[in-house]
Amino acid sequence: KHILVVPGDGIGAEVTTVGKQVLELIAQLFDHDFTYDEALIGHVAIEATGSPLPEETLTKMRSADAILFGAVGHPKYDNDPSAKVRPEQGLLQMRKELGLYANLRPIKLFDELLDASSIKPEILRGADILFFRELTGDVYFGKRERLDDGNTAYDTMIYSKYEVERIVRKAFEAARTRSKKLCSVDKANVLESSRLWREVVQALAPEYPDVTVEHQFIDAAAMLLIKDPKRFDVVVTGNLFGDILTDEASQIAGSMGMLASASIGDSTGVYEPIHGSAHDITGKGLANPLASVLSVALLLDISFGFKAEAQAVIDAVDAVLKAGYRTRDIANTTTSPDKILGTQQMG
Amino acid sequence: KHILVVPGDGIGAEVTTVGKQVLELIAQLFDHDFTYDEALIGHVAIEATGSPLPEETLTKMRSADAILFGAVGHPKYDNDPSAKVRPEQGLLQMRKELGLYANLRPIKLFDELLDASSIKPEILRGADILFFRELTGDVYFGKRERLDDGNTAYDTMIYSKYEVERIVRKAFEAARTRSKKLCSVDKANVLESSRLWREVVQALAPEYPDVTVEHQFIDAAAMLLIKDPKRFDVVVTGNLFGDILTDEASQIAGSMGMLASASIGDSTGVYEPIHGSAHDITGKGLANPLASVLSVALLLDISFGFKAEAQAVIDAVDAVLKAGYRTRDIANTTTSPDKILGTQQMG
Numbered sequence: 001k002h003i004l005v006v007p008g009d010g011i012g013a014e015v016t017t018v019g020k021q022v023l024e025l026i027a028q029l030f031d032h033d034f035t036y037d038e039a040l041i042g043h044v045a046i047e048a049t050g051s052p053l054p055e056e057t058l059t060k061m062r063s064a065d066a067i068l069f070g071a072v073g074h075p076k077y078d079n080d081p082s083a084k085v086r087p088e089q090g091l092l093q094m095r096k097e098l099g100l101y102a103n104l105r106p107i108k109l110f111d112e113l114l115d116a117s118s119i120k121p122e123i124l125r126g127a128d129i130l131f132f133r134e135l136t137g138d139v140y141f142g143k144r145e146r147l148d149d150g151n152t153a154y155d156t157m158i159y160s161k162y163e164v165e166r167i168v169r170k171a172f173e174a175a176r177t178r179s180k181k182l183c184s185v186d187k188a189n190v191l192e193s194s195r196l197w198r199e200v201v202q203a204l205a206p207e208y209p210d211v212t213v214e215h216q217f218i219d220a221a222a223m224l225l226i227k228d229p230k231r232f233d234v235v236v237t238g239n240l241f242g243d244i245l246t247d248e249a250s251q252i253a254g255s256m257g258m259l260a261s262a263s264i265g266d267s268t269g270v271y272e273p274i275h276g277s278a279h280d281i282t283g284k285g286l287a288n289p290l291a292s293v294l295s296v297a298l299l300l301d302i303s304f305g306f307k308a309e310a311q312a313v314i315d316a317v318d319a320v321l322k323a324g325y326r327t328r329d330i331a332n333t334t335t336s337p338d339k340i341l342g343t344q345q346m347g
Numbered sequence: 348k349h350i351l352v353v354p355g356d357g358i359g360a361e362v363t364t365v366g367k368q369v370l371e372l373i374a375q376l377f378d379h380d381f382t383y384d385e386a387l388i389g390h391v392a393i394e395a396t397g398s399p400l401p402e403e404t405l406t407k408m409r410s411a412d413a414i415l416f417g418a419v420g421h422p423k424y425d426n427d428p429s430a431k432v433r434p435e436q437g438l439l440q441m442r443k444e445l446g447l448y449a450n451l452r453p454i455k456l457f458d459e460l461l462d463a464s465s466i467k468p469e470i471l472r473g474a475d476i477l478f479f480r481e482l483t484g485d486v487y488f489g490k491r492e493r494l495d496d497g498n499t500a501y502d503t504m505i506y507s508k509y510e511v512e513r514i515v516r517k518a519f520e521a522a523r524t525r526s527k528k529l530c531s532v533d534k535a536n537v538l539e540s541s542r543l544w545r546e547v548v549q550a551l552a553p554e555y556p557d558v559t560v561e562h563q564f565i566d567a568a569a570m571l572l573i574k575d576p577k578r579f580d581v582v583v584t585g586n587l588f589g590d591i592l593t594d595e596a597s598q599i600a601g602s603m604g605m606l607a608s609a610s611i612g613d614s615t616g617v618y619e620p621i622h623g624s625a626h627d628i629t630g631k632g633l634a635n636p637l638a639s640v641l642s643v644a645l646l647l648d649i650s651f652g653f654k655a656e657a658q659a660v661i662d663a664v665d666a667v668l669k670a671g672y673r674t675r676d677i678a679n680t681t682t683s684p685d686k687i688l689g690t691q692q693m694g
């Protein structure tokens with residue numbers, strides 16, 4: 001199996017270094033033969049080549065069996081709304097070029113982190129949500145433009161039925177293997193693209209009679225997610241609403257530093273933390289590598305079908321947390337200072 | 348002063364009835380002369396006239412000094428994505444016709460409700476956020492259409508600089524009178540309309556040198572809002588992001604049933620709960636009327652400049668909560684059953 005490591009920007013390098021170490025250890029323990037390569041994306045790619053997704057990176061991506069991804073982004077561009085070339089373009093172009101239309105974000109709390117969240121433990125205990133975020137459509141890829149001498153700007157939220165259908169089917173199938181509940185999130189009381197989304201969900205529902213479907217508006221969903229996370233099981237939604245809800249849901253898992261995601265579709269899968277490049281802590285060895293480690297578990301499971309290997313990784317994370325070790329972001333006032341680890345030590 | 352009561356759908360009638368009783372009592376106590384009228388909007392207006400915002404309602408609205416609003420919406424339309432006439436159109440058309448471009452949503456927790464939230468009391472205590480949601484632009488009012496024999500649908504997120512400028516100015520001015528911190532929320536790493544938004548905020552900032560400005564992406568903001576609500580003071584954002592964030596923020600106030608909003612702009616102000624029509628509890632006398640009561644406080648303060656009257660209403664809500672009275676949505680397991688009140692009793 002050939003794995004491409006794409007660290008990207010900021011803490012991406014630190015956390016994927018740990019992710020790769022875990023892959024190496026798994027290969028050794030389970031007697032696999034993994035080969036590795038590296039490639040650039042985002043701000044570091046712009047600096048080196050002028051492009052946020054160099055042709056060479058794309059070529060390497062297409063021939064890999066799986067991609068371990070870090071993060072992209074740089075504050076420089078955030079404060080310069082007029083920059084024409086931006087790190088995020090590399091990420092979006094990768095998603096589109098590789099046909100990564102389904103972004104899976106499992107939200108599950110490790111028991112030991114019950115207290116790391118701002119939400120009450122009794123609200124959280126037992127919460128287990130699997131998000132399916134559509135990843136290659138919506139306002140991320142619709143036409144955008146300045147008009148009127150730059151004084152007006154628009155973006156286009158757009159969906160076609162086939163795009164909705166393929167992600168909603170994946171969500172229905174996952175719901176079948178879990179508690180058979182699917183929640184679809186949209187804003188159908190206002191948006192035409194949401195009404196199309198809802199029509200597709202309603203049209204597919206009869207093919208999955210064993211799955212109970214509910215529809216929520218995005219505003220209500222954002223509220224219910226923290227009011228009563230246990231009412232959700234599988235959630236499917238568009239690209240923009242999924243971006244917002246899954247970041248919000250990170251509080252259910254105690255910290256953004258714990259959440260992994262899998263982006264899958266037509267070919268090579270991409271596995272990455274849901275956190276960003278976090279330039280404020282870059283290079284300090286403070287980043288929590290567990291989201292990258294858990295991304296490795298998803299990679300082993302989904303792209304390679306290595307269930308035992310994936311479980312071994314999850315068990316290791318569990319054991320380390322049980323032993324009381326924490327990175328700073330998931331530590332609290334009762335954590336003894338000698339149990340607070342840096343990125344490499346936690347790895 | 349002439350006040351138009353527009354109950355709308357579902358529990359709108361029950362809660363505005365209480366709101367109006369409070370207005371009548373204030374008039375009596377403070378010796379004011381308020382006159383009242385009523386008008387239809389939403390589903391009830393469609394049933395009666397075929398239109399979600401009848402001409403007669405609009406005429407009455409234009410000549411009122413303030414409008415006390417209930418809610419709109421009906422499940423019938425939510426499950427029928429193809430309905431051409433919808434209750435929400437009445438709400439959106441009202442916002443546009445009356446030029447209600449600024450929606451103010453104060454999020455403040457009454458001490459007595461610290462435990463009603465799913466968020467930990469120590470995270471919430473002291474949180475006090477004032478949202479400015481832009482209300483007459485964005486994807487709510489951009490062009491939307493079906494293409495391709497109905498198989499593709501799009502909506503347009505669109506902003507012009509003058510629209511952003513007028514709401515951002517209001518937010519800067521409010522920040523001046525509070526703790527001088529303004530957070531602007533956008534998705535400028537992806538959206539052109541957000542880059543325009545951010546440019547306007549950056550261009551105005553030098554005129555308010557006493558206010559510290561921060562920018563957050565919507566996904567990060569949705570996470571930070573529950574991780575650490577106290578870091579926010581005044582928040583300004585677009586129509587769609589504001590819809591999502593303020594519903595989410597209702598958990599900070601313990602319950603959606605407690606949150607009032609003011610929509611202001613060129614002329615008559617509209618005051619309404621942020622909750623919806625809640626057809627599941629309509630007609631049962633279970634709805635929490637306090638959001639409508641607190642909307643009355645905003646109405647007295649903002650549209651009439653009656654500060655003492657507004658404070659009297661807030662104090663009354665506070666006293667009732669201190670005395671232990673609750674509606675079902677804000678009660679908990681320690682509330683004694685005889686303190687759980689219906690809509691009218693709470694009023």
Ligand SMILES: CC(C)[C@H](C(=O)O)[C@@H](O)C(=O)O
Pocket residue numbers: 072073088091243536537566
């Ligand atoms: C960096 C940004 C463009 C990206 C997104 O919005 O998709 C990120 O927030 C994510 O969720 O992967």
Ligand SMILES: CC(C)[C@H](C(=O)O)[C@@H](O)C(=O)O
Pocket residue numbers: 189190219419420435438590
């Ligand atoms: C009913 C709906 C159209 C409305 C909105 O999205 O603006 C509501 O959620 C609100 O926030 O007032």
